[in-house]
Amino acid sequence: MLPRGEEGKGLNVSNTISAVSNLVRGLVSLAMLGLLGAGGWFAYEAYDQRLQLDRELKEKTTKLAAKTAEVERLTKENQKLNLALRLLKIDHRLAEIVVLDQRGGAERPSTRFQFVELTKDGDPVGEKKVFTVEGDTIYVDAWVIKYADELVENSDPLRSTSVCLFRRIFGEFQEPSEGFPLDPSGSRPAVYSQGDDMSPLERDIWANFWQYANNPAKSKKAGVRAAHGEAPSIRLERGKLYKVELRASAGLSIIAEDLPRQPAS
Numbered sequence: 001m002l003p004r005g006e007e008g009k010g011l012n013v014s015n016t017i018s019a020v021s022n023l024v025r026g027l028v029s030l031a032m033l034g035l036l037g038a039g040g041w042f043a044y045e046a047y048d049q050r051l052q053l054d055r056e057l058k059e060k061t062t063k064l065a066a067k068t069a070e071v072e073r074l075t076k077e078n079q080k081l082n083l084a085l086r087l088l089k090i091d092h093r094l095a096e097i098v099v100l101d102q103r104g105g106a107e108r109p110s111t112r113f114q115f116v117e118l119t120k121d122g123d124p125v126g127e128k129k130v131f132t133v134e135g136d137t138i139y140v141d142a143w144v145i146k147y148a149d150e151l152v153e154n155s156d157p158l159r160s161t162s163v164c165l166f167r168r169i170f171g172e173f174q175e176p177s178e179g180f181p182l183d184p185s186g187s188r189p190a191v192y193s194q195g196d197d198m199s200p201l202e203r204d205i206w207a208n209f210w211q212y213a214n215n216p217a218k219s220k221k222a223g224v225r226a227a228h229g230e231a232p233s234i235r236l237e238r239g240k241l242y243k244v245e246l247r248a249s250a251g252l253s254i255i256a257e258d259l260p261r262q263p264a265s
Contacts, residue, residue: 093118094164094252095140097234097242098259102136108173111136111236115169115182131180133171140244141167141176141231143209144251148223164246165206167229176231 094117101112112132117125146162170179201222205212212219213227234242234254241257 092120092246093122093243094246095166095244097138097140097236097244097254099236099238099240100130102236102238108134109136110134111138111171113138113236117166117182129180129182131169133174135172136237137172137233137235139170139172139176139179139231139233140252140254141169141179141229142252143167143206144226144228144230144246145205145209145212145224146226146251148225162246162251164230164252165209172233 096116096118098114099111100114102109104110110132111134112130114128114130116128119125143165144162145164166182168176168179168181170176205222205224205227209227212222212224219225219227230252232252232254234256236242237256239259241259243255243257245253245255247253
């Protein structure tokens with residue numbers, strides 16, 4: 001048995017060790033709690049930053065998608081406008097004139113020429129007509145119907161281009177009323193034929209041409225932008241081919257081309 005003093009010392013040492021051990025465990029626990037707290041805070045911060053990045057990415061993706069859609073819309077609109085512009089500028093060859101002979105003096109020659117209407121493929125429509133006029137300048141008199149631009153732009157089956165009905169052709173020394181007839185009044189331009197029968201709209205327009213020309217309400221209802229006569233003129237020369245053209249949204253033009261040279265026999 002230990003003496004009373006020694007026994008007290010042993011108890012004190014044991015208590016001290018126990019206290020130190022408890023302190024160490026407490027410190028370790030605090031340290032671990034601190035580490036766990038710090039780790040949780042860092043984890044929360046990382047999670048919050050991830051959410052923030054996700055939100056920013058989503059916003060940017062949404063904005064990018066909107067910009068992409070806007071670019072696509074503008075691109076399609078631009079393509080549509082370009083197509084509309086091309087449609088409005090399409091020229092249709094309606095007829096050809098070729099000088100067959102010119103005789104007489106320079107002041108007042110006699111000119112013999114051929115006039116033929118053409119299909120959209122450039123093939124002759126009907127018989128070729130041959131005329132002789134005094135002088136070297138001729139006038140091609142026609143009725144022209146110009147449809148509203150939006151009908152041309154949208155390629156309306158019956159109203160996708162201006163249309164023309166040739167009335168007569170005459171020389172510079174002739175009265176228009178004495179000119180040579182081309183298409184009979186009330187008929188339909190052969191080049192714009194939609195079949196064997198005229199549509200009700202075509203029939204009404206050509207039968208009542210001047211009513212459409214003088215009645216804005218009637219014209220607007222039919223999509224007609226303008227209806228009037230045109231008589232472009234040209235001075236004819238031998239060795240030339242003259243193309244009579246009609247622009248989809250405009251009027252008549254006569255354009256000269258050189259005929260191919262015939263090979264020497």
